[in-house]
Amino acid sequence: MKLEFTKMHALGNDFVVIDATRAAVPLTAGQVRRLADRRRGVGCDQVLLVEPTDEQGVDFGYRILNADGTEVGQCGNGVRCVARYVVDRGLTQRDELVFATRTTRMRVEVDAAQVIVNMGEPIFDPMRIPLDAPRAADRYTATIDDTAWMFGAVSMGNPHAVLLVEDVDQAPVTTLGPRLETHALFPQRANIGFAEVVATDEIRLRVWERGAGETEACGSGACGAVAVLHGLGVVGPQVRVQLPGGQLDIRWPGPGHDLWMEGPASYVFEGHIDFNR
Numbered sequence: 001m002k003l004e005f006t007k008m009h010a011l012g013n014d015f016v017v018i019d020a021t022r023a024a025v026p027l028t029a030g031q032v033r034r035l036a037d038r039r040r041g042v043g044c045d046q047v048l049l050v051e052p053t054d055e056q057g058v059d060f061g062y063r064i065l066n067a068d069g070t071e072v073g074q075c076g077n078g079v080r081c082v083a084r085y086v087v088d089r090g091l092t093q094r095d096e097l098v099f100a101t102r103t104t105r106m107r108v109e110v111d112a113a114q115v116i117v118n119m120g121e122p123i124f125d126p127m128r129i130p131l132d133a134p135r136a137a138d139r140y141t142a143t144i145d146d147t148a149w150m151f152g153a154v155s156m157g158n159p160h161a162v163l164l165v166e167d168v169d170q171a172p173v174t175t176l177g178p179r180l181e182t183h184a185l186f187p188q189r190a191n192i193g194f195a196e197v198v199a200t201d202e203i204r205l206r207v208w209e210r211g212a213g214e215t216e217a218c219g220s221g222a223c224g225a226v227a228v229l230h231g232l233g234v235v236g237p238q239v240r241v242q243l244p245g246g247q248l249d250i251r252w253p254g255p256g257h258d259l260w261m262e263g264p265a266s267y268v269f270e271g272h273i274d275f276n277r
């Protein structure tokens with residue numbers, strides 16, 4: 001099967017974007033892993049599929065496949081890329097769009113340089129994260145090798161744990177990240193954010209992503225970190241999130257309100273791959 005794709009990135013979180021609006025693109029988990037492989041394939045953190053939809057009030061379906069082949073329900077950096085992609089390819093005449101994933105709906109505005117996304121309201125109910133806890137709390141504890149790690153938990157349409165650290169540069173992202181990602185507290189695994197509060201309007205963040213490992217940026221992770229830290233009272237309603245790959249601006253007035261994310265979306269190259277060769 002010969003497959004055409006567009007390579008894009010958002011602050012270094014990189015994607016293989018596929019137009020499946022005219023014909024279905026059935027990808028096996030093995031083909032996703034091949035696409036994501038940085039030596040034997042194209043190389044990316046996620047594969048993003050844009051699909052048609054007949055859902056009222058929705059412009060496009062949006063499927064997200066992690067590098068490990070698993071399908072998930074949210075990718076904040078990815079929705080900025082696919083929004084720019086559908087506008088630039090003329091798949092729509094509008095620049096305000098609604099995308100539907102398997103778990104959530106997002107309203108997106110495509111401006112010249114930035115893309116603005118309404119990520120919906122953060123979800124703290126453990127049942128909907130999902131997190132194995134009896135009730136919502138500001139903090140949870142996971143014990144790993146006799147050490148208790150405290151974290152906040154939230155869903156942006158995908159599960160996030162957020163740990164407060166003194167210095168992200170020293171955070172145990174690649175050692176503790178995978179242990180927490182697969183901890184029994186998370187029935188569907190989780191993305192693990194390590195956040196350092198610089199000021200009430202600025203944080204530094206590194207994310208160990210479920211199904212992809214540490215990425216240069218994580219859009220839903222930035223949103224989830226701001227939501228958790230807002231609940232702890234350590235950040236205000238407008239926060240600049242400094243990630244290794246660059247910065248995102250997040251706005252959340254608090255419970256009962258939607259959370260907004262603003263950031264770039266960039267092209268790298270067009271290509272095609274033949275899985276039969």
Ligand SMILES: N[C@H](CCC[C@H](N)C(=O)O)C(=O)O
Pocket residue numbers: 013045046064066072073074075076077078158159191209210211212215217218219220221
């Ligand atoms: N690894 C995530 C999906 C990609 C999220 C990230 N790339 C973003 O920008 O939100 C998950 O398994 O939920």
